[in-house]
Amino acid sequence: MTFPSFTSTETEPRARGAELGARLRGAVAANLAGYNALFAAAGATDGQVRAWGERALERAAGWAPHLADEIGGIAAGAGLEPWQVAVVNARTEILAALDVAGRGECSTSVVLPGDGLPPRTVQTWDWLGHLRDAPVLWAYEARPGHGVRTFTEAGALAKIGVNTAGLGVHFNILRHGADGADPGVPVHLIARRILDEAATVEEAADLARSATVSASTVITAVTAGGAGAIEISPAGVAVVPPGPGGVLLHCNHFLDPALAEGERLGAEEPGTYARLRHLRDHAAELGGEDVTGRALAMLSHAPGGAPVCAHPDPALPLGERWETLATIGLDVTAGRLLVHQGGPCQVTGTTWQVF
Structure with a gap:
C-alpha cells in the first residue's frame, strides 16, 4: 500500500x-x-x-x-x-x-553516526484512524533550484520532509501550560518555511523563533552535519542537541529543562515517557544503516501501556482511536523520503515507498 x-x-x-x-x-x-x-x-x-x-x-x-x-x-x-x-x-x-489531549502520538529517532556517514532517522506518525486517508506526498519547488518533498495531509502546507539543501524535518506534537485559545501562526507553516528556506539547524531555529505561536510542537531538524530538536511553545523556543553517540530521540514531552516546567501532555498521559525509554533502550539498532532495521527497532505494542506502534480500539470515542498511520525515514543526502503506510509491525524491506 x-x-x-x-x-x-x-x-x-x-x-x-x-x-x-x-x-x-x-x-x-x-x-x-x-x-x-x-x-x-x-x-x-x-x-x-x-x-x-x-x-x-x-x-x-x-x-x-x-x-x-x-x-x-x-x-x-x-x-x-x-x-x-x-x-x-x-x-x-x-x-x-479545545484543550484536547491525546494518549498516543509520534516517536522520532535521529542518530548521527559520524565518520562522514549520513544521518539515520525514522519516526512513527500516529494520528486518528478516521483520518487515515489524509496523508499525501507532495513535491514542489520553493524557488528555482530548491526542491522540497513532504509527507503531509491533504490541504496542509507541510509536515515531515526534506529539501535539496540537505535538510530534513521530523514532527511531533507537544502540549505546554502556555498554549492558548487564540490561534497563532500554525506550527505546520513553520515546518513549511523551514523546508522552503533553511539549510542548517540554526536557520531552522531562527525561523521558529520568528513566529508567534499558540500551540506547541517539536520540529527535529537534521542535516549531514548536525541535528537539533526545536521545541516550540508560546513560552519560548529551545533547541535540544544530540546526546552521546549523536543520538537524538523525541516523543511527546519537552526535553528542554526550562520548557519542561510547563509540560502538559506528559503530566496527563505519561506513556510518552515510556515510549522514550523504549527508544533509548534500542538506540544501537536505531543507528543502523538499514531503514527497515530502524523501523523494527521502534516496534513495541505494550498492551495497556504506551505503544510506539499503535493500533486503534474501535470501542473508544472518535478522538481516542489512535493508530500508527505511517513510518517514515529521511534521506537528507539524496533529498528523499522513505515512507511505509502503517506501523513498524508491518514493515518489510519491500514495503517502503521511496519519494
Missing part, C-alpha cells in the same frame, strides 16, 4: 496552491470533514471553528503572506473558502484551543 503523491508544476504560491487543490479536491474536502467531526466531538461549534480558521489565516498572512496566498489558492482549487483550508493547517492550534 502506498500514499498518493503529487508533484507541482506551478511555482507561484497561489497558482501552486490552486493546482494542488484542484488535483486533490476530494481529499482536501474529506480531510476538512474529518477534522470538523473531531472538533465537534470535542465540543466546538461551527462558528468557533470558522473564527479560529479566520484568525489562523490572519496570523499566517502577517508572518508569511505568500503562504496565506497558497492557502487561498488551495481553497480556490478545491472549491472551499480560505478559512476552511486554514482550519486544516491550524488543526494543532484548534486542538490546543
Whole structure:
C-alpha cells in the first residue's frame, strides 16, 4: 500500500496552491470533514471553528503572506473558502484551543553516526484512524533550484520532509501550560518555511523563533552535519542537541529543562515517557544503516501501556482511536523520503515507498 503523491508544476504560491487543490479536491474536502467531526466531538461549534480558521489565516498572512496566498489558492482549487483550508493547517492550534489531549502520538529517532556517514532517522506518525486517508506526498519547488518533498495531509502546507539543501524535518506534537485559545501562526507553516528556506539547524531555529505561536510542537531538524530538536511553545523556543553517540530521540514531552516546567501532555498521559525509554533502550539498532532495521527497532505494542506502534480500539470515542498511520525515514543526502503506510509491525524491506 502506498500514499498518493503529487508533484507541482506551478511555482507561484497561489497558482501552486490552486493546482494542488484542484488535483486533490476530494481529499482536501474529506480531510476538512474529518477534522470538523473531531472538533465537534470535542465540543466546538461551527462558528468557533470558522473564527479560529479566520484568525489562523490572519496570523499566517502577517508572518508569511505568500503562504496565506497558497492557502487561498488551495481553497480556490478545491472549491472551499480560505478559512476552511486554514482550519486544516491550524488543526494543532484548534486542538490546543479545545484543550484536547491525546494518549498516543509520534516517536522520532535521529542518530548521527559520524565518520562522514549520513544521518539515520525514522519516526512513527500516529494520528486518528478516521483520518487515515489524509496523508499525501507532495513535491514542489520553493524557488528555482530548491526542491522540497513532504509527507503531509491533504490541504496542509507541510509536515515531515526534506529539501535539496540537505535538510530534513521530523514532527511531533507537544502540549505546554502556555498554549492558548487564540490561534497563532500554525506550527505546520513553520515546518513549511523551514523546508522552503533553511539549510542548517540554526536557520531552522531562527525561523521558529520568528513566529508567534499558540500551540506547541517539536520540529527535529537534521542535516549531514548536525541535528537539533526545536521545541516550540508560546513560552519560548529551545533547541535540544544530540546526546552521546549523536543520538537524538523525541516523543511527546519537552526535553528542554526550562520548557519542561510547563509540560502538559506528559503530566496527563505519561506513556510518552515510556515510549522514550523504549527508544533509548534500542538506540544501537536505531543507528543502523538499514531503514527497515530502524523501523523494527521502534516496534513495541505494550498492551495497556504506551505503544510506539499503535493500533486503534474501535470501542473508544472518535478522538481516542489512535493508530500508527505511517513510518517514515529521511534521506537528507539524496533529498528523499522513505515512507511505509502503517506501523513498524508491518514493515518489510519491500514495503517502503521511496519519494
